[in-house]
Amino acid sequence: MKFEIELFEKYNIPTPRYTSYPPANYFKEITGNTPDIPGIIEASNKDKPKNISLYIHIPFCGQLCLYCGCNTHITQNKETMSRYVDTLLKEIDLLAAHLDKDRKVSQIHWGGGTPNYLPIEEIRRIMDHLHSRFDFIEKPEVAMECHPAHLTKAYTKELVDMGFNRLSFGVQDFSDKVLETVNREKPLIPIEEMVEYIQSFKDVSLNLDFIYGLPYQSLETYKETIKKALSLQPDRLAVFSYAHVPWIKKQQKSLEKYGLPTAKEKIELFESAYNMLSENNYEIIGLDHFAKPDDELSIALKTKKLHRNFQGYCTLETTGQVYALGVSGISQMENAYLQNTKDLKIYEEKINRGEFPVEKYYLLTEEEKIVRNIIEEIMCNMEVSLPQIAKQYNRSLTEIYNITQVDTEALAQYEKEGFLSFANDELKLKPKGQFFMRIIAAAFDPNMKTNKKSFSKAL
Numbered sequence: 001m002k003f004e005i006e007l008f009e010k011y012n013i014p015t016p017r018y019t020s021y022p023p024a025n026y027f028k029e030i031t032g033n034t035p036d037i038p039g040i041i042e043a044s045n046k047d048k049p050k051n052i053s054l055y056i057h058i059p060f061c062g063q064l065c066l067y068c069g070c071n072t073h074i075t076q077n078k079e080t081m082s083r084y085v086d087t088l089l090k091e092i093d094l095l096a097a098h099l100d101k102d103r104k105v106s107q108i109h110w111g112g113g114t115p116n117y118l119p120i121e122e123i124r125r126i127m128d129h130l131h132s133r134f135d136f137i138e139k140p141e142v143a144m145e146c147h148p149a150h151l152t153k154a155y156t157k158e159l160v161d162m163g164f165n166r167l168s169f170g171v172q173d174f175s176d177k178v179l180e181t182v183n184r185e186k187p188l189i190p191i192e193e194m195v196e197y198i199q200s201f202k203d204v205s206l207n208l209d210f211i212y213g214l215p216y217q218s219l220e221t222y223k224e225t226i227k228k229a230l231s232l233q234p235d236r237l238a239v240f241s242y243a244h245v246p247w248i249k250k251q252q253k254s255l256e257k258y259g260l261p262t263a264k265e266k267i268e269l270f271e272s273a274y275n276m277l278s279e280n281n282y283e284i285i286g287l288d289h290f291a292k293p294d295d296e297l298s299i300a301l302k303t304k305k306l307h308r309n310f311q312g313y314c315t316l317e318t319t320g321q322v323y324a325l326g327v328s329g330i331s332q333m334e335n336a337y338l339q340n341t342k343d344l345k346i347y348e349e350k351i352n353r354g355e356f357p358v359e360k361y362y363l364l365t366e367e368e369k370i371v372r373n374i375i376e377e378i379m380c381n382m383e384v385s386l387p388q389i390a391k392q393y394n395r396s397l398t399e400i401y402n403i404t405q406v407d408t409e410a411l412a413q414y415e416k417e418g419f420l421s422f423a424n425d426e427l428k429l430k431p432k433g434q435f436f437m438r439i440i441a442a443a444f445d446p447n448m449k450t451n452k453k454s455f456s457k458a459l
């Protein structure tokens, strides 16, 4: 597909990523004992989905990548990590005490930082503790975001033996020059060898993460990177647009001296990746994920059962309400979001006092849940039927229009651009509109009518 660069430039406007609705910068600070956190968690027992998804945040990394936008803590101190795990085990106990015993864990996602920077005994300590506190469904999804600089075959084998069945490698780029410039540690074992090793396990799926928009990434070198990625045939790939937010992540500023690709160059990088991947049988999921046609994400997209949370895309079957453990983690329940403190010291102090280490929260009204549902349908399944949403929530169609304050003018403009069709209150994205799904979703977001928050640009 030939990308119309002018359209990308025209609509490259700051828009929420919609990994949650409302976005995390709408969350409110906790003051004193308000709201009642244990009460919110206990109330979620009555909501659907009944299954429990756990998110475990391990903030530690050995070296800071200059582009990094994640919540990290650079350390070489094993004692610091072990102490963090001690605290995390206490947090598991605290959470388990408030969740109904008949609820089962269907999914665990380990993110960071670099979870595999923890010694394997620490990972086992956490997994054993989870098994002692929760019941699991028969085949839970257990995923870990791994940095290849800290991954050996022996470590991987231990992960698989513990039940990990979804591994993701942060490759970012295969060019040494790019990786050196962004201060990224080199893989311990060549990626090709590790991929082959993972592929020798029958039930383990593999994702590779890439970023475009870093210094020294040219069309030529990036094509080489994607070509090499394709030769490895991972089940999934993520191709992220580099989010440059030096006002939040100060170290990113130091990349500017090398010259960052312009918006136009970034579009061309993504265009080449998109074309190479789709010509080689990978299907695009959402904005930046790709999967083989028989992957469950591709199947869920076709059957309109794709779902999304802070951890990425998932299928409705295994996704539960998400309960986050560890610093900065965000719990995503049916009626509320709770975000843990990012500060390691406060985290430990609060847990040791027997308190949830929650720093921010958001309680959703039914109206906000309706908006969230519409936005999720657009971002995941690329269509939404407003009459169906009205029926689902027992509301009139007029009420749905009033709640979302649909920007019909913007939709008409997007229709003219060939991004979508909007007829009989049903919205369907066209292939060209897929890349603009964030701004299309924003047309249904009443907050965007009076928005005073800042968001990264769409590209």
Ligand SMILES: C[S@@+](CC[C@H](N)C(=O)[O-])C[C@H]1O[C@@H](n2cnc3c(N)ncnc32)[C@H](O)[C@@H]1O
Pocket (backbone or CB within 6 Å): 061, 067, 068, 069, 070, 111, 112, 113, 114, 145, 146, 147, 148, 169, 170, 171, 172, 209, 210, 211, 240, 241, 242, 243, 244
């Ligand atoms: C927690 S990291 C993955 C695990 C490990 N820390 C690593 O780097 O390999 C999550 C992913 O976020 C992506 N990422 C990090 N900073 C980013 C940024 N500023 N813009 C876009 N993607 C970013 C990277 O692709 C990275 O693989």
Ligand code: SF4
Pocket (backbone or CB within 6 Å): 060, 061, 063, 064, 065, 068, 069, 070, 072, 112, 113, 114, 147, 170
């Ligand atoms: S290893 Fe991953 S989380 Fe750590 S600094 Fe690099 S990109 Fe960020």
